[in-house]
Amino acid sequence: MQLNQLFMGLLLLTGTQLKAQQINIPIETFSNALVLQTDSSRHLNTIYFGKKLLQQKEYDRIPGLYKQSPDYTGELASVYTTSGSRNLLEPAITVTHADGNNSLDLRYVNHEQTRISTDVTLLRILLKDPAYNFQVTLFYKTYFRDDVIEQWSVITHQEKGNVILSKYASANLYLRAGKYWLNQYHGDWAKEMQPEQTRITHGIKTLDSKLGTRTNLFQPSVFMVSLDKPATENEGTVLFGSLAYSGNFRTDFELDNQDNLKIISGINNYASPYTLKPAEEFTTPAFIYTLSAHGKGEASRKLHRWARDYKLLDGNGERLTLLNNWESTYFDFNENKLKELLKDTKKLGVDLFLLDDGWFANKYPRNNDHTGLGDWQENKTKLPNGIASIVKTAGLNQVKFGIWIEPEMVSPKSELYEKHPDWVVKQNKRQEYYFRNQLVLDLSNPKVQDFVYGVVDDLFTKNPELAYIKWDCNAVIYNAYSATLKNQSHFYIAYMRGLNKVLERIRVKYPKVPMMLCSGGGGRVDYNALQYFTEYWPSDNTDPLERIFMQWEYSYFYPSISSANHVTDWGKQPLKFRTDVAMMGKLGFDIVISHLSANDLEFGKTAIVNYNAVKEVIWHGDQYRLADPREGNTASVLYMDTQKTSGVIFNYLVNNRYDEGSKLPILLNGLDVAKKYTIKEINLYPGVSSPIDANQVYTGDFLMKVGFNPELKSSRTSVVLKIDAVN
Known part of the structure; x- marks a missing residue:
């Protein structure tokens, strides 16, 4: 007073x-x-x-x-x-x-x-x-x-x-x-x-x-x-x-x-x-x-x-390339099928195999998206020898192993729901209403916080070599109510405080383990969450043409190292186009390797080698958007190191109408006007030669004032260029 x-x-x-x-x-x-x-x-x-x-x-x-x-x-x-x-x-x-x-x-x-x-x-x-x-x-x-x-x-x-x-x-x-x-x-x-x-x-x-x-x-x-x-x-x-x-x-x-x-x-x-x-x-x-x-x-x-x-968690660190089984198997897999996919992971040359949804629950097996969420025990039919056996097989194939979880959620048809209905966000006087056939667990409840933390901790305790977590969050909150919260007006805030407490506990015990922030796509992408996660999943839409536009917009706010981009079978574009688009971030694959043609497999393996050679500048360099896909027929993005000595340029044709292509040169940016540069095409498909003269030397001044034409056209819809300063 x-x-x-x-x-x-x-x-x-x-x-x-x-x-x-x-x-x-x-x-x-x-x-x-x-x-x-x-x-x-x-x-x-x-x-x-x-x-x-x-x-x-x-x-x-x-x-x-x-x-x-x-x-x-x-x-x-x-x-x-x-x-x-x-x-x-x-x-x-x-x-x-x-x-x-x-x-x-x-x-x-x-x-x-x-x-x-x-x-x-x-x-x-x-x-x-x-x-x-x-x-x-x-x-x-x-x-x-x-x-x-x-x-x-x-x-x-x-x-x-x-x-x-x-x-x-x-x-x-x-x-x-x-x-x-x-x-x-x-x-x-x-x-x-x-x-x-x-x-x-x-x-x-x-x-x-x-x-x-x-x-x-x-x-x-x-x-x-x-x-x-x-x-x-x-x-x-x-x-x-x-x-x-x-x-x-x-x-x-x-x-x-x-x-x-x-x-x-x-x-x-x-x-x-x-x-x-x-x-x-x-x-x-x-x-x-x-x-x-x-x-x-x-x-x-x-x-x-x-x-x-x-x-961003470990923003200046490294990332793992991976092969995911989701679009290869969906819920239909068993131990033998996964072991074959692990061999494919090694064959392709990526770092890690990611086991997605469907590996858990026994009373109500997770064979579709209607059951099992919350029951985080290995499904004995699919995995009779448990996750540990898959982790061991991954090690024998010299790749790491990661796993999908959705620990904030519960299926109405689950043992967890039966045992702890008071842990579920729902109003007893209202009919249950589902988003993706599931409900949300009440993270304002400390017991639920302990449970969600325990899902992650148990996985690592039983499988210390586990190397990656994909954390999903597919439902929104309907009928907001907590059975234990005295003041329901605090619910939305208390839920987020509870989630943050769980993530903080996980990061105290497991500070460096890579985790993907997935929310049925980009449903949860923000800088509060990204202090706990190494990367985010921009969208379940992996059509590479659509992804060019999405990744362009995300890239204004989030660095490329945080964007998880996977090569899948979405879209009608060839494997090269799909791979080139996914390389503009943290590369992954979600395809059936055994279904690839010999040339596609050769390209995929070579693309990973090429990616490993340029990923440092993609992840940690400066990004320059050169040609906006919404304003013309082409999209072009340059990543350049801070010394302006080395970079990579991704170019795509985004209009497939007759005789479209890169008719005009594209102005580069972020170069040193006084330096001289060579431009070489990389990531070529087997048997294809490049029209780009890799021996031609340009000044940075020329490339930023006159530009460079990647020669995009209907037969060259995706062109990746390596640019390097020369003495």
């Missing part, structure tokens, strides 16, 4: 005294500055977000240059907009105090900056309500080199009773420009990452999900906002945003009466008012953003470097 009285005293100082105490907080990275400033009442506002100025004192001049319509509230530019007092627009936070009051007024108290490393700095800003013992601490974690900021909030209070949080955003950005364009994404199963670009108009545009799990199924949580004009690959100012949260999310875009843009992002408050006890801390997930003045390509490369260095 004394602290509140002291704080109130500070706020009653004369206007002259307060003006003298005006505080600027510049948050600077290599290229950009986000500048915060207190007003005469100690409200903290954003006065600038853009290119960094050479002299910090000049930031003070910026507010006076904007001659816009009045800000009647004084809160349009608030760094964390409240509700119930003066604000008339969308808030970042809404509360009901212990005495029933719905208003909130947050004012600056202090800030502290801590240098974590030469590249990373953490800024903490304390805001407090002068009338209530309620505070919000804003955190800004800046990654200087990559111009990336992680922002989140911690909400707490010391009131005499509980406080209800009705909204609790992670971040509240404020942008000033003449016009704004939003790039967002939508989709469904097998149709992930479909882009849409629209100009932002007045009112509120909301991107959100209420699915509980697999929350990116219809609406991914990533977006771009272009300022003044739509950004292209290499031109324009653009903001990339991504909420690091695997549960329900919400991002609001509101163009206000001054024509400025407010972006508020955080956990979706849908059906989730949160009862906050005194002294309890509510920590929001991180909102991640980067601003580029040189187009979408630069923004994506910044985000890729940041992700590999700081967020």
Whole structure:
């Protein structure tokens, strides 16, 4: 109480005294500055977000240059907009105090900056309500080199009773420009990452999900906002945003009466008012953003470097190529069939064999997707000698072994459901409703958390040589209810907290084991999940033509090393085309090797050798998108090492109409203008010669101003080129 009285005293100082105490907080990275400033009442506002100025004192001049319509509230530019007092627009936070009051007024108290490393700095800003013992601490974690900021909030209070949080955003950005364009994404199963670009108009545009799990199924949580004009690959100012949260999310875009843009992002408050006890801390997930003045390509490369260095599990490490049995066998396999596939794995030359769905359950055998989820014992009919026998056979074939699980889910027809119906997310007064013939386990329940952790731990305990996990999540949450949770309004948040606890426990005990984040495709792809997983599954749609478009869009936000791309029998394209597309990430195969022709098998084996020679630059180099498949007949992507000495270019014909091809040269990017380069075609199909002259020498200047033609046409629909600097 004394602290509140002291704080109130500070706020009653004369206007002259307060003006003298005006505080600027510049948050600077290599290229950009986000500048915060207190007003005469100690409200903290954003006065600038853009290119960094050479002299910090000049930031003070910026507010006076904007001659816009009045800000009647004084809160349009608030760094964390409240509700119930003066604000008339969308808030970042809404509360009901212990005495029933719905208003909130947050004012600056202090800030502290801590240098974590030469590249990373953490800024903490304390805001407090002068009338209530309620505070919000804003955190800004800046990654200087990559111009990336992680922002989140911690909400707490010391009131005499509980406080209800009705909204609790992670971040509240404020942008000033003449016009704004939003790039967002939508989709469904097998149709992930479909882009849409629209100009932002007045009112509120909301991107959100209420699915509980697999929350990116219809609406991914990533977006771009272009300022003044739509950004292209290499031109324009653009903001990339991504909420690091695997549960329900919400991002609001509101163009206000001054024509400025407010972006508020955080956990979706849908059906989730949160009862906050005194002294309890509510920590929001991180909102991640980067601003580029040189187009979408630069923004994506910044985000890729940041992700590999700081967020993606083992982002600068290696990955395993694999052969998966799913499209070869589906549920129909046995021990002998798997052992034959293991021989094929060795023959092809990949690192690992992955056993997919269908290996478990006995009372209700997992012979289709209607039964068995939750009963994680080896099926005795299919695997009479258990998983251990398959692991041993893999070792004898000099390949590693991985396995599929879906531990968050349960089949209604399972022993687990019969024994623990109270572990299942369902409402007893409602008819059960299924997604993919299954329900979700209640991870808000600590006993369920122990069970899910135990599924993974038991597999490794019994099979220490297990080398890979494919973690699936195919259902959304219907009839949300927890049998053990006292406050059902906390369910969606408690579920995600439970999932994170399980994943944290797994990574403490098994810190390096590769795990694929699969969710029936791209249903759960975000930077919260990817701190526990080495890769994600973009889509169950593995048609290579479709994948070119999907992988293109995913690649803006996620580095290629995190994208699991498999060669399958989807689509009508030849094996070479399918393999070339899958090589733009972490390569895998899901085909029947014994069904390949001699030439196809020879090509596949050679392609893996070629991939192993260039995978380092694909995984850890800089990506440049050269030809957009949505804007022409060709798609072209370059991966270049940071020294600009070696790279690989993937080129595809995406229009099969008569006489289409690469009629014009494609401009390269990311080269050194002064260096000289040779370009050689690799990954040729047996018996095919290349029209590319591998001895021709080009300057980087020529290739970036005039370009290079990969000679795509109906008989050359996929061309992979190796580019190398020469003395």
